[in-house]
Amino acid sequence: MRMLLRIAPITVAVALALAGCGSGSTPEAAPTDVPSKTPSKAAEPKPAESGTPPPKRADADLVIWADGNRAPVLEKFGKQFGDENGLRVAVQTLDFAQLRPSFVQSAPVGQGPDLIVGPHDVLGEYVENGLVDTVDLGADAANYSDVAVKAFTYQGKIYGLPYAVEDVALITNTALVPKVPTTFEQLEKTALELKKQGKAEIPLALPMGETGNAYHPYALFSGSGGYVFGDKAGEPNVDDLGIDSPGGIKAAQNFAKWAKEGLISVDVTADIAKQKFVAGKVPFLIDGPWVVADLAKASSSYEVSPIPSVNGKPARPFVGVQGFYLSHFAQNKTLARTFLLDYLNTKEAQQALFEADFRPSAYQAVAGAVTDKVNAGFLASAQQGVPTPSVPQMASVWEAWNKAYVLVLTGEAAPDKAFKDAAATIRAAIKASR
Amino acid sequence: MKVGLIVKVVLLGLLDALVISALPGLVSNEHWALLVGTVLATAVLNYLYLSRRRIPAKFLVPSTVLLAVFLVYPVLYTVFVAFTNYSTGHILSKEQAVERILASGVAPVEGGPTYKLRILLGQDDDVAFLLTDENGKQHIGNDEGLTSTDQGLHPYRQLNLKEAQQYDTEVNLLSVPTDDGEIKAETFTRAKLYKRTRSHEGSNDTITDTTTGLTYRAVRGSYVSDSGERLTPGWRVPVGADNFQRIFTNEAIRGPFLKIFAWTCGFAVISVLVSFAVGLLLALVLGDKRMRGQKIYRALLIIPFALPSFITALIWKGMFNNSFGLINNLLHADIPWLLDPTLAKVAVLIVNVWLGFPYWFVVTTGALQAIPPELKEAARVDGASEVRVFGRITLPLLLAMTVPLFILSFAFNFNNFNVIYLITGGGPPMVGAQTPAGHTDLLITYTYRLAFGGAGTSDYGLASAISLVIFVLVAIVSFAGFRSARCGDGALS
Numbered sequence: 062m063r064m065l066l067r068i069a070p071i072t073v074a075v076a077l078a079l080a081g082c083g084s085g086s087t088p089e090a091a092p093t094d095v096p097s098k099t100p101s102k103a104a105e106p107k108p109a110e111s112g113t114p115p116p117k118r119a120d121a122d123l124v125i126w127a128d129g130n131r132a133p134v135l136e137k138f139g140k141q142f143g144d145e146n147g148l149r150v151a152v153q154t155l156d157f158a159q160l161r162p163s164f165v166q167s168a169p170v171g172q173g174p175d176l177i178v179g180p181h182d183v184l185g186e187y188v189e190n191g192l193v194d195t196v197d198l199g200a201d202a203a204n205y206s207d208v209a210v211k212a213f214t215y216q217g218k219i220y221g222l223p224y225a226v227e228d229v230a231l232i233t234n235t236a237l238v239p240k241v242p243t244t245f246e247q248l249e250k251t252a253l254e255l256k257k258q259g260k261a262e263i264p265l266a267l268p269m270g271e272t273g274n275a276y277h278p279y280a281l282f283s284g285s286g287g288y289v290f291g292d293k294a295g296e297p298n299v300d301d302l303g304i305d306s307p308g309g310i311k312a313a314q315n316f317a318k319w320a321k322e323g324l325i326s327v328d329v330t331a332d333i334a335k336q337k338f339v340a341g342k343v344p345f346l347i348d349g350p351w352v353v354a355d356l357a358k359a360s361s362s363y364e365v366s367p368i369p370s371v372n373g374k375p376a377r378p379f380v381g382v383q384g385f386y387l388s389h390f391a392q393n394k395t396l397a398r399t400f401l402l403d404y405l406n407t408k409e410a411q412q413a414l415f416e417a418d419f420r421p422s423a424y425q426a427v428a429g430a431v432t433d434k435v436n437a438g439f440l441a442s443a444q445q446g447v448p449t450p451s452v453p454q455m456a457s458v459w460e461a462w463n464k465a466y467v468l469v470l471t472g473e474a475a476p477d478k479a480f481k482d483a484a485a486t487i488r489a490a491i492k493a494s495r
Numbered sequence: 496m497k498v499g500l501i502v503k504v505v506l507l508g509l510l511d512a513l514v515i516s517a518l519p520g521l522v523s524n525e526h527w528a529l530l531v532g533t534v535l536a537t538a539v540l541n542y543l544y545l546s547r548r549r550i551p552a553k554f555l556v557p558s559t560v561l562l563a564v565f566l567v568y569p570v571l572y573t574v575f576v577a578f579t580n581y582s583t584g585h586i587l588s589k590e591q592a593v594e595r596i597l598a599s600g601v602a603p604v605e606g607g608p609t610y611k612l613r614i615l616l617g618q619d620d621d622v623a624f625l626l627t628d629e630n631g632k633q634h635i636g637n638d639e640g641l642t643s644t645d646q647g648l649h650p651y652r653q654l655n656l657k658e659a660q661q662y663d664t665e666v667n668l669l670s671v672p673t674d675d676g677e678i679k680a681e682t683f684t685r686a687k688l689y690k691r692t693r694s695h696e697g698s699n700d701t702i703t704d705t706t707t708g709l710t711y712r713a714v715r716g717s718y719v720s721d722s723g724e725r726l727t728p729g730w731r732v733p734v735g736a737d738n739f740q741r742i743f744t745n746e747a748i749r750g751p752f753l754k755i756f757a758w759t760c761g762f763a764v765i766s767v768l769v770s771f772a773v774g775l776l777l778a779l780v781l782g783d784k785r786m787r788g789q790k791i792y793r794a795l796l797i798i799p800f801a802l803p804s805f806i807t808a809l810i811w812k813g814m815f816n817n818s819f820g821l822i823n824n825l826l827h828a829d830i831p832w833l834l835d836p837t838l839a840k841v842a843v844l845i846v847n848v849w850l851g852f853p854y855w856f857v858v859t860t861g862a863l864q865a866i867p868p869e870l871k872e873a874a875r876v877d878g879a880s881e882v883r884v885f886g887r888i889t890l891p892l893l894l895a896m897t898v899p900l901f902i903l904s905f906a907f908n909f910n911n912f913n914v915i916y917l918i919t920g921g922g923p924p925m926v927g928a929q930t931p932a933g934h935t936d937l938l939i940t941y942t943y944r945l946a947f948g949g950a951g952t953s954d955y956g957l958a959s960a961i962s963l964v965i966f967v968l969v970a971i972v973s974f975a976g977f978r979s980a981r982c983g984d985g986a987l988s
Contacts, residue, residue, distance in 0.1 A: 122660055147657035165953075169587050186952070189584040191595035191728030197603050197681065271816075271833040272920035327834065328818040389595060393663040399656075399682035453583055453952045460931040460944060464924035471834050474926045482927055490930075493745065 116163060118172045121151035123396055125385075126164065126174040128157035134417035135178070142404050148396070161186070168192050168390045175397035181212040181223070181382040184451040188215050193386045195220055196398070201406055209423035212382035212448035216296065222401050223384035224411060225420035229277055230378070230442035231368045232346040234338065236361030237261065245284065245371040248345060249324055255344050256323065262342035266334035267325045269470060273463030274331075276449075277347055278316065280378035283447070284371030285312030289458060290450050297450040299491055304462060305477075305484035313469050313476035315371070320470040327470040338363075350420055350439050365438025367445055380446035382423060457490035503544055511537060536560060577959035578733055580716050583952040585729040592730035593695055596702060596718065600693025604676055607688035610634075612680055614659035614666060615651035622665040623651050626678065626686055636671035636678055636686075656683055702726065738960035748945060751925060751932040758840070759937045760972070763908040766847045767901060773848060774855025775893070782863055793860075800853035808917035811846045815918070836934035839919050843935050847914050851904070862896045863889070902973045909969050910939045938965055 118124050123143070127135050132154040139150030153174065155163055161183050167173040169192070187193040195218045202210050202219065209223035231248075233241045237255055242248040252264035268277045275282075286308025291301030303309050319325045331348070338346045339359045346352075347368060356363060368376040385405065391397045404410060411424035421440040422428040431437050449455070465483035468474040474482070514537045521530040543549050543556055587595065610626040615635065617623060623637040625648065633644040635651065659666065660683070670677035676690040692706045702711045702718050711718035717729035742748055777796060781789050799807065814821040815832035823830055832842045866889060874884045915921060921933030921940050932941055942965075946958035 146660075148660060162953075165586065169591060186583055189727050190586050191592060195599070195602075197687070271812075272922055273924075326818060328816055330816070332813075333816070333819050389598070393660065395663050395666045395680055395683055396660050399684065402682050403684055456947075456952045464922065464931050464933070467834075467922060468924055468926060471831070471923070473834075473923065479926075486930055489746075 116153060116155060116167070116172075118167070118174060118392075119151035119153050121149040122393055123148060123150045123176070123400060124174040124392075125150070125152045125176045125178070126155055126160060127152055127178040128160060129154050130157075131178050131418060134414060137417075138405070138410065138413070142400055164388075165190060165192065168388050171390060171392070173388050173390055175388055175391035175393055176401065177386050177388060178383065179386060181221075181384060182449045182451045182455065184213065184215050184220055184386075185453040185455070187386060188220060189453055192389055193220050194389045194391075194394070196222055196387055196401060198222070198402075198406070201402075204406075204408075204425055205423050206425055206428065206444070208380050208443060208446060208448055209382045209384075211295070212380065212451065213384055214295075215451060221384045221386040222405055223382045223423040224405070224414050225383040225418060226380055226423050226440070226443045227350050227383065227420045228378045228380040228439065228443045228446045229280065229347050229349045229368070230365050230439050232338070232348060232352075232356070233364045233366065234341065234344050234346075234359075234361055235364050236341065237344040241364055241366050243369055244373070245281070245369045245376065248369055249319070252324060252344055253322060261344050263326070263329055263334065263337050264324050264344065265319075266329055266338055266343045266346040266348075268329060268331035268334045268348060269325065269327050269466065270330040271327060271467065273327075273465070273467040275459060275462035275466055276379060277331075278466065280347070280368040280376035280446075281315070281371060282309070282312045283378075284368070284374050284376030285315045286374060287312040289455075290452070297452050299452055299454045302458075302484055302487060302491075304458075304465075304487065305481045309480055309484075310477045313465075313480040316466065317469050317472070317476040320472070325470065327467055350436075353419060353435060365435045365442075367438075367442040375445055378442055378446040379449040380443045381449055383418075383420060384423070454487075454491050457487050461486040461490070507541060507544055510540065573959045573962060576955055577738055577963050578735060579731055579956050580729075580734045580737070581731050581956045581959075582954040584727060585716050585731050587728055587730050589730040589732075592728050593702070595728055596726050597693050597695055600704065601679070601689050601691050603681075604688045604690050607675070609688075610678065610686040612682075612684055612686040614654045614662065614680075614683065615648060616654050616658070616662070617651050622662050622669055624669065624671060624678065624680065624686055625651075625653060626671075638669060638671070640672050641678075659683055734956070738956045739964070741957060742960060742964060748930070748942075750930060751936075751941070754925075755932065755936050755938055755941050756968075758935070759909060759939075762840075762844070762847075762911070762937060763905050765844055766851055766908045766911070767904045769844070769848045770851035770904075771855045771859075771897075771901070773852040774857075775859045777852070777856050778859040778863055782860060793856075796856055797853050799849050800857075804850055804913055805917065807850065808846060808914055811842075811849075812918045815842050833919055834923050836923055839923055839935050843914055843918050846918055847908065847911065850914065851908075854904075858897060858900060859893065862893050865896070866892050898977075902976050905976065906969050906973060909937070909972075910965065911937065912939050912943070915940045916943075938968075 123139065125135055125139060132152050136152045139152050142148070143150040160177060160179055164173055164177050164179075165186070173192075184193075198205075198210075198219055205223055206226065209226055210219065213219055213221050213223050231241070235241075237260060238251055242251060248265070252261065255261035256264040267281075268274055287306060288303035288308065290297035290299055291303060292298060293301070316325070320327070334343065334346055334348065335352050335355050337343045339355060341360050368378060370376055385401055387394070387397055387401060405414075408424065408426050411422055411427045415422040415424070415427050419436070421431070421436055421443060428440055431440065450458075461483040465479040468479040469476045473479075514533055517533065518530065521533065540556065540560075543552050608628060610624075610628055612627075613625040615623040615625050617637075621637070623635055625644070626634045626636050626641070628634070634641045635644055635648065636642075654662075666680050666683070670679045670689070673688070676688050678686050679689045680686050693702055693704050695702050700713045703709070704711070709720045709722075709724065711720045711724075711726050715734060716732035718726040780786065781792055781796075786792075812833070813819075817823060817829070817831050817834060820832070822832065831838060833839050870888050870892075871884050874888050879887070915935055915937050919933065919935045921931075921936035921944070923934055925932045925934060930941075931944060942958070942961040946954045946961060
């Protein structure tokens, strides 16, 4: 019995780490604030160090939870709204990766916020858990880009108010490549040529890493003819998985070929890709607006453009949409809805949000007036993208798919086998979750 | 004596104040069991410390209370959760879930009228709406229906947003019945016509949807129609041993289980033994009196232990990178450290030993000093060589002292989530596995991913069940270890 007592604390800690999980962040995800960048990474809890308890709701009339990036902007907004109406508005700052799990834990017990900021890909989980309310945008929905509205729609209803879109685009080092290629085949040729000449250390910096990453390559996957879920009346059809469809297998073979000729590599992580690009050793980088701040340090100039078509087929990246969710357990729901629909749902507010946050705006009138070339490049890329599916089943998809990419890129498994196995795993997981 | 009394009174007073301030919350949340328990415990504590007798209890009771709060309660809670369906889609209580399902059956009528809204307050603090329709005509709406404003607003008065905000809940709940549906506030300035499509029959616990005509029955934490359609969200409900059954019968979980279990044991044992060996070796070397600069070396060797493993593990991960990592660059080699199954195992072991040896270095340094020098002296006098002295005297005595630490260290490494998760994420992936299993996955990382699916879906019930199973495994292994250690003890003495 004595030894049992000694071991108990460890097991309890582990049990807590598991059961209380959900809070914390991986150091990897922390610095970037990349919402949709592989949600599997962005939302994972801090290992072992069992969760810090979720924060308590601030004492105010309207409480908004946001991550460190967005909080200052919203604070300004909230203050203005509060001053105009004589209300107390509190913006609580949470670690980005803590937002989702904290909300899931706090909302049902009345400690959650009225509004929470977040990417659209957690929508499925929020709805399945009954945590968020629909927001009836009515005719105002037309003010937002289609991809944004679609992303915030779940089972035919709109939840939350979108405000920004983000996605990966092609970032070209114009010192190495003066003219941005218009087809992927051109890009491939140019990149490999530069590598041969010793001018490029990484021909195409596509963030991958030893743990795999199915998010960044999606544009090339879809350009090769693959898809994740089929479409059923505008909703992702989880019974139609496209990873091992003929197009998906073709894509896997393409990736194997690109890895073999040295165009892409599993060794390139997001950090390495960024560093080497800044150092001028990379002609092409595929990444999102979150790297722009770092690219300011780059010695050479760069251009942002949509990822070129593969074999003539458009390359559609995953688009993440940022927005505000209305908690079903909001203490002041009418006020929260008033703030959302009467205040944030205006061009002035959306313009200010855009200016404070570099992400391209989801509000068409704001996005249309953008003059910044970099921003316009990401926006153009988003316009040909598809929203990352927000169904909870995506969790199983990322996990297996990330690994399939590793197997393909290392040549550990034949491309068709790797993707077929991944698809089988995903189907089994989806079946088990029913 | 006086000071002791004052401290006692102040501390007890603080405790009582704390408990009393918590009581209204407990009452309003209807936590009756917790309420009774808290009050009883407080009463007992007051009695114990105010009475002059009961000396032993004064020491025992506080530690028992802390044990219960920090150890027994989490354990019991984990056991409890293991027998429920607590997971994504089942995180609410049943009342919350029913309320939520009914609320999502209230939808704005498409193309229905929209009203400009002002909030009115009656004399009994009752809330009503002042509605202006699209033709500019005003109505007063309350829970009885619409009336005209011909008689003015009496008995109501109009509120501004700040005042209205005090009545947020009432405004949110008020629905004005009309022939076409009900008018509800959308914001403080706008109201819409809504239709209610779902109703809950409490007597037979069913939910009926009037638009589809379907009836949903409560089945294991969800309302399910006869054709198998499910309403979201569900709620938490005990499901018996289902989670355990899933662990042992689900092919996806069972599949790579044995392989992973073997590696987990191997990882834990090798980590402990090698860290111990390295630590002991360094302790012996640095313990030698002829060694100069002992303090500096000792300080340097503690560094891996003092740095947060989160950071060092990520740095090691970077150093192991195939093309850009420091190790391959220094060696001018092309070793696929994290991509080859065997090398990845070697890599995580290297890091774990690096993280773990300072602990053993400290422990063995202390233990070596505790071994009576006379014993060694006597052996030397008897003509034993240094190697023999070490093998026959030092090592056995050292082991006898450190066995409990071995068991602890083993249990820790058995569940060493951080190192695996941060360095390889369990990878490289196993080819052909039916679950996302990797060659360096420990049981804890593997099941963590199964239970939490990376993100998005979280199955707390399954996770708790798995942690109980792991607890049993670790307990068995540790028990066996202790038994054999005790045999060793016997042989020594």
